[in-house]
Amino acid sequence: MSFQTGLSGLNASSRNLDVIGHNIANANTTGMKASRIEFAELYASSLGAAGGSNSGIGVQVATVSQLFTQGNIKVTGNQLDLAINGSGFFQVKGTDGVTYTRNGEFKLDKDGYIITNNGARLQGYATDEVGKLSNGKETKDLRLPTGAPIDPRATTNINITANL
Known part of the structure; x- marks a missing residue:
């Protein structure tokens, strides 16, 4: 015994x-x-x-x-690398459906979609031109307009705080 x-x-x-x-x-x-x-x-x-x-x-x-505690946040030099401050996950959609990850290493594919190293597309909520949620219930693939020019918009308002 x-x-x-x-x-x-x-x-x-x-x-x-x-x-x-x-x-x-x-x-x-x-x-x-x-x-x-x-x-x-x-x-x-x-x-x-x-x-x-x-x-x-x-x-x-x-x-x-x-243990889902926050890890170290480091500067990588890649503009698409993201970090989660605190708890939470990135929602990505791949061939096996929607999954969740804390790995924020993202890049662009040839069509402008933000993807993981495995090719899963980063999911997010659609917004209008001023950043207001257009449909807060359903996520979609996040895509940056890389193949077409972005229409210019004139600056209409500036806020400045300065010491003299």
Whole structure:
């Protein structure tokens, strides 16, 4: 019985080292979320035992949970790289449907769509010319007009704050 208790502790500790190793190996991977291991105690159960106590007989891994805390934000030099300040996800649409990611490395495809490195298109809400939501219920592929010129608009209002 005591051998089994010690063996369960070694197995759980080994799994914990696997999770720690995964966290260290992926520490600089963009959008990677660290994980932590959660343990649970094992109890012996017996039916019809007369007045005994169920003592612990070891430990097991209950679950490996992802930690969705904010990672480091760094300057990359790419104008389309985005970061999420706090909690949240980017919604992207690929061949397997809508998915969510914290990886903000984006680029443009040949048609002007903002895409991930896997080709999934970044989703967003449509707006009108002044930035007001035109349909706040449905997301669509975000696209920048790269192939056509953008019509010029004259500046109509300027706010200046200055010290003399």
